[in-house]
Amino acid sequence: MDVKVQEMNRADLAVVSGRVDSSTAADLGAALNERINNGTLNIVIDLSGVDYMSSGGLRELVAALKRVKKDGGDVRLCAPSARVREVLELAGLDSIFQIFDEQVNAVGSF
Amino acid sequence: MTRSTPQDFDQRKVTVLGRFSYGSIPMITHFVADAAKEAKLDEDAVFHCQMAVDEACTNIIEHAYAEDPNGNFEVNCWIEPGTLTIQIIDQGKKFDPTLAPTPQFSSDINQISPGGVGIHLIKKLMDEVRFEFTKQGNTLTLVKKSPLLIHMSASKGIPIREDKHGVWVVAPRGQVDSLVASDLDEVLSVMIKEGKIRVVVDLAEATYISSKGLKALVSAWRLARDSGGELVLCDIAPRVQSIVDTIGLNQVFAIYLDLNDAIRAIETEH
Numbered sequence: 001m002d003v004k005v006q007e008m009n010r011a012d013l014a015v016v017s018g019r020v021d022s023s024t025a026a027d028l029g030a031a032l033n034e035r036i037n038n039g040t041l042n043i044v045i046d047l048s049g050v051d052y053m054s055s056g057g058l059r060e061l062v063a064a065l066k067r068v069k070k071d072g073g074d075v076r077l078c079a080p081s082a083r084v085r086e087v088l089e090l091a092g093l094d095s096i097f098q099i100f101d102e103q104v105n106a107v108g109s110f
Numbered sequence: 111m112t113r114s115t116p117q118d119f120d121q122r123k124v125t126v127l128g129r130f131s132y133g134s135i136p137m138i139t140h141f142v143a144d145a146a147k148e149a150k151l152d153e154d155a156v157f158h159c160q161m162a163v164d165e166a167c168t169n170i171i172e173h174a175y176a177e178d179p180n181g182n183f184e185v186n187c188w189i190e191p192g193t194l195t196i197q198i199i200d201q202g203k204k205f206d207p208t209l210a211p212t213p214q215f216s217s218d219i220n221q222i223s224p225g226g227v228g229i230h231l232i233k234k235l236m237d238e239v240r241f242e243f244t245k246q247g248n249t250l251t252l253v254k255k256s257p258l259l260i261h262m263s264a265s266k267g268i269p270i271r272e273d274k275h276g277v278w279v280v281a282p283r284g285q286v287d288s289l290v291a292s293d294l295d296e297v298l299s300v301m302i303k304e305g306k307i308r309v310v311v312d313l314a315e316a317t318y319i320s321s322k323g324l325k326a327l328v329s330a331w332r333l334a335r336d337s338g339g340e341l342v343l344c345d346i347a348p349r350v351q352s353i354v355d356t357i358g359l360n361q362v363f364a365i366y367l368d369l370n371d372a373i374r375a376i377e378t379e380h
Binding site (some may be wrong): 007015021022023052054056062065066083087090091092093095096109 | 132134135157161164165168171172213215221227228230231234235
């Protein structure tokens, strides 16, 4: 799994790739926490390169969302593969995350 | 590739043993994926099995083996056409994942509690989830059935059922016109491709059968034969029988007077 974070005007863009499973989820959480600790409120997570996401990864997404929402921020997701989207929906996360098809729309939504 | 004989499609058990760690999960999920493919589950269902097993193993490592993370595991798979039964046994402390709370995702951020996402996903991904604590240890049983066939048979209104072990009965009702014929064609071909190759088509409730319906039966018969199985007909109404006879299909199909005869015949011959 790999996370590359880029600062945009109104949000940070985190481009995640590879497998986000029980053994790698903590690294995703650490990368997001580092940005939030530095004061980032708005985060777009680009999931286009994620080929597998287990509940461990979902928990990190939710944890990041909870942290930024407390201060009025948001975490928005974009471009999940069909498999990852299915998992987000099965877990019920599509009710708490805004999910965009295109990265540009997710970034532009802030 | 060797062709499967009907006997190969009886229930078969495969087992993998090892020591638990995050690192052993890929080996277990590969093992389960191979078993799921052998059970003729489709690509989505194979993925669902892999994901459910990943979640179950993670739960075991994080809860049952929380204090001793390197316990033993035993994973058994029972393979039968269209159904995979997975059993995961660990010797950790008693942990029943099915009792975990349902995760809450509401718009109120303070109400969000993501605990139990793993088991929640497992329940969504699998058709049956059962837990038992036995002298062998924690035993989690997961069952996945071919969603394609379940969905198709229900949505198309063509009842199918397994009668004697490995003998499947398909019973189209009413007018088997060209519309119903294409549904019948689809159901039969999915069934046979999944390895349900001993098929009785029970026509007791079919009042009419179009040429397209007969064509569907012939192509399913051929597919079953090519797969090492058999397709027979039974309980044909006189009017439908005369259509079958006129076209000469009574030379192709074995036709039985009633369902029990048909099942007995297909059981003993194949």
